[in-house]
Amino acid sequence: MKKIYSLFALITLFMLSGCGIYNFTGTGKIDAKTFQVNFFQNNADLVEPGIDRTFTLALQDLLMNQTNLNLVNSGADLTYEGEIVDYRVSPMTATADQQASQNRLKIRVNVRFMNRKKESDDFEKTFEFYYDFPAAAQLQGAVLTTALDEIFERITQDIFNESLAKW
DSSP states (O other): OHHHHHHHHHHHHHHHHTTTTOOTTOOOOOOOOEEEEOOOEEOOSSOOTTHHHHHHHHHHHHHHHHSOOEEOSSSOSEEEEEEEEEEEEEEEEEOTTSOEEEEEEEEEEEEEEEESSOGGGOEEEEEEEEEEEETTSOSSHHHHHHHHHHHHHHHHHHHHIIIIIOO
8 A cells, every 4th residue: 555655656746847847927937037117108199197107017017926027127138118009988889879888998008028038039019908888987086997907907918928928
């Protein structure tokens, strides 16, 4: 009986040793040590004050929380920069009397990613996401905060996946 437990433990050990470079964020081994996130200017036709700073901080926070990279102001191994290119509110569904019953906020961000350690990973790509809200609600206060949180969470995760997780 003791031999069976020993054999089982040995097999389990070999199976787990194959997962040496896996981590729970989905990234493989990253050669970089530092990253920087340059300010994402709001170049959208419709300007919502403060979303540029909010987005920049959201991307920094995500990278700090999901990697062991250090945030620096310049000379980083990984650099993220870009601009918010679209901020749009549009009606989505109508009622029987031709009035909007639901609106959609859509934000599009253009991102340039540069990896000094592995230039083949560099890209420039647009990421976008949306948030639907009732037409009777005003896009301000708690509704706006909830919308921005959901949109920025999705966009920053997509940027992370494209640049580091390779999903």
